[in-house]
Amino acid sequence: MATPPGLVPDAPPLPPGPPEAPRRHVPAWRRAAGALLGLVLAAGAVYVQTRVLTADQLDDPLTVSGGMHDELETDLFSARLERVEFARSVRVKKQFSTDEATTEHVFLIVKMGATSRRKPVQLTAHLITAGGLSFDPTDRVDARATMADKWVQPGWWRSGLYFFEIPPDKAAGSRVVLSEPKTLFGDAFIPETSSDLGLDEAKARQMIDAAKDVYEVSG
């Protein structure tokens, strides 16, 4: 578009900037060292990003680990693994009836003892196998016969059973994890105890071969 001359003036030539300082001579080895340092810092920054915890990991409970008969203390409760057994079926004797739970796999029966620090708690368990599979307690056995239904209170230890139904080849290297049930709006950082069952391949196979046909509990 042609504008009438005099309406929009052309920009004048920019005045020359401040005179440049004479370049300092930097030895080549310092340039190389600076470049190397920059590379190392950048690589370090990238590496640190790989260590950032995911959202799931940030929500992870605070775990105390141990083995058989170890007393695992958390801020909320203490727990210890007392016994591990296997059974082909579980018979729950109630006041007026008897429930029989059978499985095509095997029942892993864990006896846990627990006491609380300050307030009554109910503890849920899950089993984590060596391959990272997680098993909840079986629902074939009435929860009232298990530890999950019992109140753990401060001042004394209370023992109870957790029943897991697992394939026989998954027993080796598994551990049982106890925690307060996580609620939606409850404490985000709940403590948990992780007890290693101390089963290697040979011991697990031997114990499963020697599993009881019927395991009786009252509930």
Added chain:
Amino acid sequence: MSDQNPDETGVFPPPAAEPSWFTPSKRPPRPDARVWPPAEAEPRATSTVPIPVIADRPLPRRQAWPTPPPGAPYDGPPYAAPAPAPPAGGAPFGGAPFGGAPFGVPAGFEAEHAGAAQPARRRRRAMPKAAKIGLQFFGAVALAAAFLGVRGYDAIHRFEADSPPAQVRQVAKGRQAPLGDAKWRLEGIALATQQSPDTPDRVMLQIDLEATALNDKAKNYAFSPPGAYLADKSGRTWLALVSESPQDLKPGVPARFTLLSAVPKGLADQVELVLWPGDYQGKNQSGPSLRFDR
């Protein structure tokens, strides 16, 4: 369209005697017209818009911009120019537009700032390197601390909004205090008649609690009793479960709850009853509660 005649459109054509607007007809051929190259512009004399005469006389000289002395830092008002002499004649588009000063710069502006640009700008002394690095470091630390502080404050605020802190009200012995929909009075804590021989380290306590309903909603306590705990001085609590609850709670009529609780043997005469309006509040230990002296 029908099965018999696929060409039928379903629209009845108008009778041939009365052609209608949608009856296609032959268009008359248009005469050729020149479209390109476009026709000559209108001669200037026919325009109704007054066009300033520009080319008929020599163009006014363009204003010269001041060039700063080489080496001086470029500073001060941009494009400040001395006011040009208004061209004689006052032709509409002839001279500098909008009067003397160029482009909205007030006339006095250049005069004021012309001097300011000239002397060398006051150069600040460079900050010592250690001070600079220290300042950056402490700035980073302060910003990180502020960030973490804000996040922590937010988390605490949200936690307190979700579970309000416990407001425990101490109730003197034998007195009544309102909580929820009823007034509560502790009648007494005594050893229960049944003690388990298997657990010699703990005793079973029986708690008698009197409730006087304040309104109709209190009848819910008959089937969902308040959260009751026995607490010792160090803050440990034990469940107190309702063994007997009244059939009905009518406003103004006292009713009696009987609770059972197991506590360690040594604490049997020290534990105090803590009452929460509901099971959930008792579990979370949040909100208002009563603590009865013994």
